[in-house]
Amino acid sequence: xxxxxxxxxxxxxxxxxxxxxxxxxxxxxxxxxxxxxxxxxxxxxxxxxxxxxxxxxxxxxxxxxxxxxxxxxxxxxxxxxxxxxxxxxxxxxxxxxxxxxxxxxxxxxxxxxxxxxxxxxxxxxxxxxxxxxxxxxxxxxxxxxxxxxxxxxxxxxxxxxxxxxxxxxxxxxxxxxxxxxxxxxxxxxxxxxxxxxxxxxxxxxxxxxxxxxxxxx
Amino acid sequence: xxxxxxxxxxxxxxxxxxxxxxxxxxxxxxxxxxxxxxxxxxxxxxxxxxxxxxxxxxxxxxxxxxxxxxxxxxxxxxxxxxxxxxxxxxxxxxxxxxxxxxxxxxxxxxxxxxxxxxxxxxxxxxxxxxxxxxxxxxxxxxxxxxxxxxxxxxxxxxxxxxxxxxxxxxxxxxxxxxxxxxxxxxxxxxxxxxxxxxxxxxxxxxxxxxxxxxxxx
DNA sequence: AGAGAACCGTAACGTACGGTACTGCCATCT
DNA sequence: AGATGGCAGTACCGTACGTTACGGTTCTCT
Numbered sequence: 001x002x003x004x005x006x007x008x009x010x011x012x013x014x015x016x017x018x019x020x021x022x023x024x025x026x027x028x029x030x031x032x033x034x035x036x037x038x039x040x041x042x043x044x045x046x047x048x049x050x051x052x053x054x055x056x057x058x059x060x061x062x063x064x065x066x067x068x069x070x071x072x073x074x075x076x077x078x079x080x081x082x083x084x085x086x087x088x089x090x091x092x093x094x095x096x097x098x099x100x101x102x103x104x105x106x107x108x109x110x111x112x113x114x115x116x117x118x119x120x121x122x123x124x125x126x127x128x129x130x131x132x133x134x135x136x137x138x139x140x141x142x143x144x145x146x147x148x149x150x151x152x153x154x155x156x157x158x159x160x161x162x163x164x165x166x167x168x169x170x171x172x173x174x175x176x177x178x179x180x181x182x183x184x185x186x187x188x189x190x191x192x193x194x195x196x197x198x199x200x201x202x203x204x205x206x207x208x209x210x211x212x213x214x215x216x217x
Numbered sequence: 218x219x220x221x222x223x224x225x226x227x228x229x230x231x232x233x234x235x236x237x238x239x240x241x242x243x244x245x246x247x248x249x250x251x252x253x254x255x256x257x258x259x260x261x262x263x264x265x266x267x268x269x270x271x272x273x274x275x276x277x278x279x280x281x282x283x284x285x286x287x288x289x290x291x292x293x294x295x296x297x298x299x300x301x302x303x304x305x306x307x308x309x310x311x312x313x314x315x316x317x318x319x320x321x322x323x324x325x326x327x328x329x330x331x332x333x334x335x336x337x338x339x340x341x342x343x344x345x346x347x348x349x350x351x352x353x354x355x356x357x358x359x360x361x362x363x364x365x366x367x368x369x370x371x372x373x374x375x376x377x378x379x380x381x382x383x384x385x386x387x388x389x390x391x392x393x394x395x396x397x398x399x400x401x402x403x404x405x406x407x408x409x410x411x412x413x414x415x416x417x418x419x420x421x422x423x424x425x426x427x428x429x430x431x432x433x434x
Numbered sequence: 435a436g437a438g439a440a441c442c443g444t445a446a447c448g449t450a451c452g453g454t455a456c457t458g459c460c461a462t463c464t
Numbered sequence: 465a466g467a468t469g470g471c472a473g474t475a476c477c478g479t480a481c482g483t484t485a486c487g488g489t490t491c492t493c494t
Binding site for chain 1: 249250251252328330331332333334335337338339340343345346348349353383384386387388389390391392394395396398399400401420423424
């Protein structure tokens with residue numbers, strides 16, 4: 001599998017045309033799900049099947065390239081913990097929660113997660129790992145420094161950042177992702193997302209907020 | 218789709234032989250995922266394909282029947298809220314959390330959710346709805362009376378049982394289900410499940426436990 | 435015992451799709 | 465201008481699998 005361009009790790013090394021093809025594949029993936037055909041992709045992208053195979057090796061290669069291409073598009077700015085107070089910490093957490101909810105409720109995320117989940121069943125590729133790496137684990141990498149900074153500023157109290165993160169993850173996501181993946185209609189308006197973000201943040205602070213305000217800094 | 222026995226709603230109305238066939242299909246589903254073939258099911262169940270089609274209509278019919286058959290097997294005892302104190306409430310919540318974690322980390326649940334998720338993409342059947350109904354919503358139906366009883370006993374304080382349930386759901390499940398569905402190796406031993414259950418329960422009580430002990434009853 | 439249905443095992447059919455080969459067009463290079 | 469190479473478009477091949485058909489066997493009921 002994936003012989004031609006086995007080195008498509010990030011969104012680099014892709015020509016404009018190739019990116020356009022992957023965008024077409026992505027749109028088709030959102031519309032059709034995992035039962036998109038190579039012919040359909042070629043038609044949508046106005047390219048030949050032979051080109052698809054030359055560039056991406058095989059169907060799995062095209063799919064992983066598509067997923068990684070989408071992943072490379074969502075790089076988010078880092079938050080720095082300098083001069084952190086309870087207000088800025090709260091704002092950061094709410095921002096993360098809101099962003100995350102928006103991501104997992106987006107059509108593309110749902111489609112990508114669906115195909116990744118089904119592929120994870122029969123281990124022909126590592127789509128699941130890719131999605132996991134650019135989803136849940138990327139979120140952890142971006143959020144943990146904030147949590148650590150909050151602890152350093154005496155605002156948070158936890159022993160293990162991983163555990164704290166997972167709790168936050170659970171408070172934010174709850175049953176949303178699995179329900180959406182299973183096809184539940186669940187309209188997440190801007191308003192409800194905002195409300196859920198502050199709720200989750202408040203709950204998280206109630207659980208992990210430092211009782212005292214120590215080591216003033 | 219599913220013309221022959223369109224009325225397989227619950228596990229009733231199934232002969233012994235049919236149940237055996239569905240068990241075979243279930244085992245095969247766990248092993249092979251969604252790419253099980255009708256031939257393989259027939260071979261595993263020692264029955265003919267003609268019988269499969271006569272009983273279940275088509276492939277989708279067989280799959281939904283299999284999912285419903287598995288769902289019908291997990292009926293759990295109800296908890297009654299009589300004479301509830303903080304200890305029994307805690308025990309109930311921990312029990313629910315532990316059971317739920319055991320379910321979602323089981324091989325069969327993972328396999329069933331995987332196929333349901335992938336089928337939810339292309340709406341050819343309602344596998345997603347079936348799984349949702351017998352999973353997340355069944356859990357809510359069973360847990361909410363406990364929460365209400367806890368509130369009535371003055372142990373819990375919440376305005377909306379649904380919101381409280383969803384928080385509990387998030388605290389228990391966190392990232393477990395999506396990670397497992399995406400193929401993450403995540404060994405949930407009996408010990409870690411137990412630990413997670415008490416942690417989630419403690420966190421839930423910290424968020425929703427009544428501050429005062431009112432309306433003694 | 436005998437008729438009839440249910441059912442097993444398997445062969446056969448049709449189709450959808452992944453993958454490959456071929457042809458001709460267009461752009462770039464010399 | 466002629467040559468070269470990348471690519472669109474399409475025809476083609478092989479295969480896997482859903483679905484159907486059928487002969488032979490076992491079970492059931494009378």
